[in-house]
Amino acid sequence: MTTREPLLRIALISEHASPLAKPGGVDAGGQNVYVAQVACALAALGHHVDVYTRCDSIRLSACAFLRSRVRVMHVDAGPACFVPKEQLLSHMPAFARGMRNAMEHAGRYDIVHANFFMSGWVGMALQRACALPLAVTFHALGLVRQQHQGSADGFPQARIGIERRLVHRAQRVIAECPQEREDLLRLYGADAARISTVPCGVDLAQFGPRNRVAARRRLGLPQDEFIVLQLGRLVPRKGVEHVVRAMALLDARMPARLLVVGGESRQPDDARTPELGRLRAIAQQCGAAQRVVFVGQRDRQELADYYAAADVFATTPAYEPFGITPLEAMACGTPVVGSAVGGIQHTVVDGVTGFLVPPADPAALAERFARLHANAALGEAMGRAGMARVRSLFTWDQVAQGLVKAYREAIASSCEQHAGARPQLQRTARTLSLGAVA
Structure with missing residues (x-):
């Protein structure tokens, strides 16, 4: 008889890309779809998922259900209106504080999965303050973007330093394809043993052959x-x-x-x-x-x-x-x-x-x-x-299974790193700033 592994409580962070947004807009694309589908596929496996995203409208409730076992938590961070993602970094300390406050009511998570580098910054703040295992999916790498866009790249230069720290501090880095894995190794000096390659997927119930x-x-x-x-x-x-x-x-x-x-x-x-x-x-x-x-x-x-x-x-x-x-x-x-x-x-x-x-x-x-x-x-x-x-x-069920494997590896790695240190980490000061995870 095999022992069933425990179900997980997962916090997905997606600061600018809400799973509730309509696709096709300037800041509404593949990441929105990814976060929504991953959350639902993980829930279909029995896990509990909370998605933390920035509140960008006064009409949004603090919490909304995407489906059973999937909540979308709207975090106050900056004005409650659309802000281009290139201008959001300065609001991430407020996002981290808001998310930590929400976590006091939501309960403790087994893993934090950050999506994009700014969510990664928030993830590192929580990793340090709460001893939470951290996985990160970048969705785009700053150094690769700069190679192709040059001066047209509107993100602050601080992005590159944040990505470098994430690559070395996250217990698991999720590469979406072989090319991204190569870029992480070549440009960021990532540890190959901590990279999990898990692709994106497609909803076959929604997209299939038709006349x-x-x-x-x-x-x-x-x-x-x-x-x-x-x-x-x-x-x-x-x-x-x-x-x-x-x-x-x-x-x-x-x-x-x-x-x-x-x-x-x-x-x-x-x-x-x-x-x-x-x-x-x-x-x-x-x-x-x-x-x-x-x-x-x-x-x-x-x-x-x-x-x-x-x-x-x-x-x-x-x-x-x-x-x-x-x-x-x-x-x-x-x-x-x-x-x-x-x-x-x-x-x-x-x-x-x-x-x-x-x-x-x-x-x-x-x-x-x-x-x-x-x-x-x-x-x-x-x-x-x-x-x-x-x-x-490329089904979302396969993606979710790959992510759960990566999560469990991250949790095991975190337990090894923090053995005997968790009480001290939980007493970390709650003041969070952009320099706090430098």
Whole structure:
């Protein structure tokens, strides 16, 4: 008879990316989906999960249930309104104090899992003050971001130092793909023995194969066009402009349309989503305006129809820590053409589930689109291969099981580190500042 391991009480920290936010906005993307799905998948295994996120609206209650055994705790830290994540670091001491106060009523956790470097700072403060084991998922690494964005990177330089401390202080660092693991080792000097590689996942109950003809009919799309889909946050680093330029390079006789889904509002609004205006100007300049349709923001329950209606999904960032949208497209049986960077080169198998192309290469994109248009059977075969790959490797249940294994390793490591020291750590002063975990 095997002994069942105890269920865990888990605190997920996601300071700027609430699991309750609608996707597609400037600061609402893959991390929001990740945190929501991880929390629900962990709860489905029987664990109790509290997600701590910043209160960014006076209309939010202090606590909301996402599902059974998953609470979303809204922490007062800075003004109760939207603040760009690049400007949130100074509010993290208040977040840490608010979270610790909430913990006095919520009870003690077995593990803290921080998401993003600022949540990691909060996690280190709690690790020090409460002797709590800490796991961290970065979702993006500052040094990698700086390599690609240079002066356009709006985060404070302090980010790099915080990430370096996290890499060496967290009991477990969660890499989302092999490329991120390599970056942690090469750029941050991480200890390979403390890195767990656990990918993102896809909700197969929400994203799965469906009839393309019916999906197009529901969306009011023509049946005879070759449809390219780009879906996600509309910010320059996502590289949507390269897909726009690729549309202009297609044969003028080819009936093709690009759908761009995302933004801050359901009706496309250049004022609320500045990237829309920039993309419109690029489309006009390169002669693709008649082939590009800006759809606006859509709820998650609507997205499967867009994936199913498309002949191909395009994702062309300059860098991407992982990328959940390619998995969602693959789960719906749609081939993916993506940049050969980060997690995309792990999820998309070139020539099997789609194509990998160099970043910022519209000509390569256009060539792959034309190839799929000319060979419908190839696209269908890639769609079937993508569905099989997702089901075998990238379900949220598999992700949750991988995280629980990493959590238990972190807890065991923390027990070894703090043997006999916990009473002293619990008496640590409650004054928290940005220098407190330096």
